[in-house]
Amino acid sequence: MAGTKRLTQRDIAKLAGVSQATVSLVLNGAPTALARIPQETRERVQHVIRTTGYVADPIARRMAKGLNRILGVFTYEPAFPSEQADFFTPFLLGIEEEAQAQNYDLLLLTGAGVGRERKIFADGNRLRIADGCLVLGREFDRAELRRLVLGDYPFVAIGRREDAGGPVPYVGGDYANGTRALVEKARALGHEKLAYVGPSGSAESIVDRWRGFSEVIAEGAELVLHVNEVGRPAGEALDAIVASGATAVFFVELADAVRVEAAARARGLSVPEDFSAIVLGSHVRAERSHMQFTAFDIPREEMGRQATAMLVRRIEGAAPIEQILLTCEPVEGQTLANKRT
Amino acid sequence: MAGTKRLTQRDIAKLAGVSQATVSLVLNGAPTALARIPQETRERVQHVIRTTGYVADPIARRMAKGLNRILGVFTYEPAFPSEQADFFTPFLLGIEEEAQAQNYDLLLLTGAGVGRERKIFADGNRLRIADGCLVLGREFDRAELRRLVLGDYPFVAIGRREDAGGPVPYVGGDYANGTRALVEKARALGHEKLAYVGPSGSAESIVDRWRGFSEVIAEGAELVLHVNEVGRPAGEALDAIVASGATAVFFVELADAVRVEAAARARGLSVPEDFSAIVLGSHVRAERSHMQFTAFDIPREEMGRQATAMLVRRIEGAAPIEQILLTCEPVEGQTLANKRT
DNA sequence: ATTAGCTGCTAATACGCATTAGCAGTCAAG
DNA sequence: CTTGACTGCTAATGCGTATTAGCAGCTAAT
Structure with missing residues (x-):
């Protein structure tokens, strides 16, 4: 309630x-300065601080x-929508872990207002409250990214990003090689x-997968079908697959x-007996679908951790721009088998 | 990189x-003050602001x-550990949603350092960087809560809290009546x-459930067994249940x-045929267990939303202390049936 | 002609902290 | 006895903004 006004130094x-x-x-002087304050005085001050419960106002400090010691986290989509929760949560897990380890707090930038599209450089530009920021989201705004790159505000992207007026510091998953390996x-x-x-x-994530895939094609494999998206009734896509004679089908989206697979089963075909199915990525609740698809793992937590560490490096040491791609290990699954002879 | 130094007013x-x-x-003067600045000057200033891309430093502003316009979120446990993610995520969802609607950002307080127990009033006390804060977690520190209540820093607890040197503002779930209804x-x-x-x-959540339960006992029902926890092999607990002649068993923990239920099935008994089982609460991934337990719903998202709204009220209007309990609707489930005759 | 009131601005200050320059005192060396 | 070094502190300043008091010039009213 009323209580004492906030304590100051x-x-x-x-x-x-x-x-x-x-x-x-006494609170945070350089060792050389501290040396000139006798033990006795220091203790007296400390004692008062302890008994009053004083804490420095971080704002004034800043x-x-x-x-x-605040890291901003900007997400181009709300971070906790029911549908997306599984997408962002693992990143946040890693970010929070590393932030805590480095003794930073996290500022979740909610974007401006309701309904409006999220923009980093929205009118308030709250970003600068934090010492630096992590940017994540499926869809980046290129113009904003460019502005970030050209500015002197420390940031790190999660997910590989193409140059935008200069190299973008990022920690991403190596989708190209993950795909290639599969x-x-x-x-x-x-x-x-x-x-x-x-x-x-x-989008980089799309391009990378395709690059990994097409590299193998260039080495002699045969691309017999390229479908952009699977329509509502998956029947058509299935028809196309069967007609093409493909024996292994690679999906970017688990949902597809x-x-x-469901359409195939309904038609008496089975995976991987009749054709193999491989998913190019991992999905948190993949276990919910009754089938364990062969796929590659996206090390989201680790991406969050390393991006955070990189950001701290940039803030504290003005480190050079780094670009890290983490290996996406294959996930065995049950949907890739020998070609039927 | 180098770039221009930050612009100032x-x-x-x-x-x-x-x-x-x-x-x-020009940027944010009171209407009365603005009236004294002619259109022409205002436009000149606005123009410079627009062309330079200046934005006020939020820190200096504060x-x-x-x-x-920052809300702190303090969690007594890390917010995104794999195991707990499901506990906090729904709250955060609601919080983020309402914060965005009210145009506030969220500061996730990670607690101090690794391993150490989290404390609000840890030496750094970063809390005050935010205008107010939400406190959540299973286990509250009473002393800290007391200090919050006595202080003049706006906060709202998520989950009902007993008075601690004064009434605690909170938004909780009405576990007592939720239990009672079941x-x-x-x-x-x-x-x-x-x-x-x-x-x-x-803990309030425990007390409330028990209160709701014991009220019905006081009205004539018979409590034939009270088990504190289910041991590793659930057999003993099951033995006790069977021996007690109970026909309906109420569990605080879904895991129990x-x-x-598994132990019962292993022994040829089945739920709800042999006895009914009711869970006093809801769990996010409850759907993962193959059995849908009869339970009550904890409206976590709504709790997050309302707590956030309440906090904003307290910050902006110094509103009086409110205590809100949200109804926990029953969840039908499959584990409560007629008593076998 | 004096006053009152308005317009269009600016100077000055506060916010809470970190930091630097430097003051007054002591003590030892030269 | 002077100089220099060291001790134990403090005064002063800056960070970037919001805000208040008020100044100078003008007009209209008394």
């Missing part, structure tokens, strides 16, 4: 019979010093006629794989 | 040929004004010999219910 100083400056020095594995099992089901677009 | 002022104060007034429903189905499986303790 001046109050402490008065109580301890010293000056405000001394209080500040004002004076420029840093405040496709090669399929070839090793005898699959030569391959189908690819997934959107085309300029699920639908096609 | 002084820079804008210089460019527009006015004083810093004028810039500030320094001067005392508010920063117990009465069981009685209506003929169950008179009831068992209660759950910890005893002073799952184990007992």
Whole structure:
């Protein structure tokens, strides 16, 4: 309620019979400065601080010093929508863990207002409260990214990003090689006629998967079908797959794989007996679908951790720009088998 | 990289040929003050602001004004550990939603350092960077809560809290009535010999469930068994239940219910044929267990939303202390049936 | 002609802290 | 006895903004 007004260093100083400056020095003076304050005085000040429960106002601190041990987290989509929770949660887990380890707090930037599209440089630009920020989301705004790159505000993207007026510091998953490894594995099992089901677009995650895939095609495998998206009744896509003679089908989206597999089963076909199905990525609640798809793992937690560590490096040491791609290990699953002979 | 140093109002002022104060007034002066600045000057200033892309430093703003549109979120346990993610996520969802609607950002307080127990008033006390805070967690520290109540820092607890040196503002779930409703429903189905499986303790959530339960007992139902916890092999608990002659068993923890049900099945008994099982609460991934337990719903998202709204009220209007209990609706489930005759 | 009131601004200050320059006192060396 | 070094502190300043008091110039009313 009413209570005492917020304590300041001046109050402490008065109580301890010293000056405000001394209080500040006791709290966080450089060793050289501290050396000049005798034990006895320090203890007196500390004692007052302890008994009053004083804590420095972080805002004023930041004002004076420029840093405040806060990391901003900007998500281009709300971080906790029911549907997306599973997408962001693992990243946040890793981020929180590392932030805590480094003794930083997290500022979740909620974006401006309701309904409106989220923008980093919205009018308030709250970003600067934090010492630096992590940016994540499926869809990046290129113009904003460019502005970030050109500015001097420390940030790290989660997920690989193409240059935008300069190299973008990021920690991403190595989708290209993750994909490549799975496709090669399929070839090793005898699959030569391959189908690819997934959107085309300029998003890096899409491009990378396709690059990994097409590299193997260039080495001799045969792309017999490329479907952009699976329609509502998955029947058409399935028809196309069957007609193409593909023996292994690669899906960018788990949902597509699920639908096609269901359609196949409904038609008396089975995976992987009749064709193999591989998902290019991992999904948190994949276990909910009754089938364990062969896929590659996206190390989301680790991405969060490393991105956070990188950001701290950039804030504290003005480290050079780094770009890290983490290996996406294959996930065995049950949907990739030998080609039927 | 290098780039321009951060712009300040002084820079804008210089460019527009006015004083810093004028810039500030143009940006957010009271209508009465604004009225005294002619259109022409305002436009000149606005123009410079727009072309330079200036944005006010939120930190300095807060320094001067005392508010920063940030809500702190303190969790007594890490918010995103794999095991707990499901506990906190729904709350955070609601919180984020309402925060965004009210145009506040969220500061997730990670607690100090690794391993150490989390404390609100840890030495850094970063809390005050936010205008107010939400406190959540299973286990509250009474001393800290007391200190919060006695202080003048706005906060709202999620989950009902007993007075601690004064009433605690909170938004909680009405576990007492949620429990009561389920117990009465069981009685209506003929169950008179009831068992209660759950910890005893002073935590409000535990107390409330027990209160709701014991109210019905006081009205004539019979408590034939009270188990504090289910041991590793759930057999003993099951033995006790069978021996007690209970026809309906109430569990505080879903995990206990799952184990007992499994043990029962292993022994040829089945739920709800041989005895009914009711869970006093809801669990996010309850759907993962193959059995849908009869339970009550904890409206976690709504709790998050309302707590956030309440906090904003307290920050902006110094509203009086409110205590809200949200109704916990029963969840039908498959584990409560007529008493076997 | 004096006053009152308005317009269009600016100077000055506060916010709470960190930091630097430097003051007054003591003590040892030269 | 002077100088220099060291001790134990403090005064003063800056960080970028919001806000208040008030100044100078003008007009209209008395």
